[in-house]
Amino acid sequence: MTRSDDIGDRHDRSALAPVFAEDPVVGRDLAEVDWAATPLGPPAQWPQSLQTAVSILLSSRFSMWLAWGPELTFFCNDAYRRNTLGRKYPWALGRPAAEVWAEIWAEIKPRLDTVLATGHATWDEALRLFVERSGYPEESYHTFSYSPLRDERGAVAGMLCVVSEETDRVIGERRMATLRDLGSDPSVAREEQEVLAFACAQLGRNQRDLPFTLTYVFEDGHARLACATGIAAGHPAAPARVSPADDPVVWPAAAAKRGKSVVVELAAFTGLPRDRRPAAEPWSCRCNGRVASRTGSWWRASTGTARSTTATAGSSNWSRATSRPASRAPATSAPSSAAPRSWPSSTGPRRRSSPTSAMSSARRSR
Structure with a gap:
């Protein structure tokens, strides 16, 4: 920090009421709230316990928010503003917590009631x-604790929340687990249908990221629905056959077959699995045509002309894989090292393919 910056920071602090001086940025927004219109009254009349709690809140670099008084009036610090509050800032300052977090009030109110009634802290992990901090419902994960705040008489008058958001970690680990399972060795899958069944079983295990998937096999100039997860057979979004020559009424089969990526709007369909997304919210999926044969010392690319191509469509993507029936060679454990494997000359190399899928979150029109 330069000398001029330091002077400016001290000037900003001195211009604020002492209770807000610990953070010139959030403190300035707090000072602009009409506190006289809230149950707390003007800051000059606040009890020392509340002033101390607000000072601790603003001076911390860890994400925190607190609620105080009969309406649980909302305060937060700069870290919470940046990491969690989003577009609700600075509107949320000085408002009842039930209004700030109306969309999750059913989940957090019992925890707040426990703290206020018993004086015991709560703990939740992920x-x-x-x-709704960006204008639409958003899946998020938080590890946090609600702790009691006491007034001069020792009574519980408010609550302090210390929170660490773990959305990126939880969703990232979940998607990587799906990719790992899709790329694992389906040692019992020797025929095309067994490979398809294995891939669909893995996709169906992650309906939070893939509310539905459709797997099509290209054969005889058409795409045939081979399997589906999360969606009933006969749904308008799951036709039994799609022709690349036709207009993309449902899915752009021609583009997927060429390996192209296309975003398909889903607003025209009703009854699709949406997790907890609101029915009025526009949403779409990205259909990615991807070659998914896995090559290496263990998984060998199919040689010759591919008999079929598999396309997987879901809440987030399509994938494409070439496959042909595996040889009848006995199953053998995968090698532990990355070195090329020596195959017995009597059986020759085994040829297998495994559909894999590139994960991405469901895209919504915002």
């Missing part, structure tokens, strides 16, 4: 909450 709690799933659908917050």
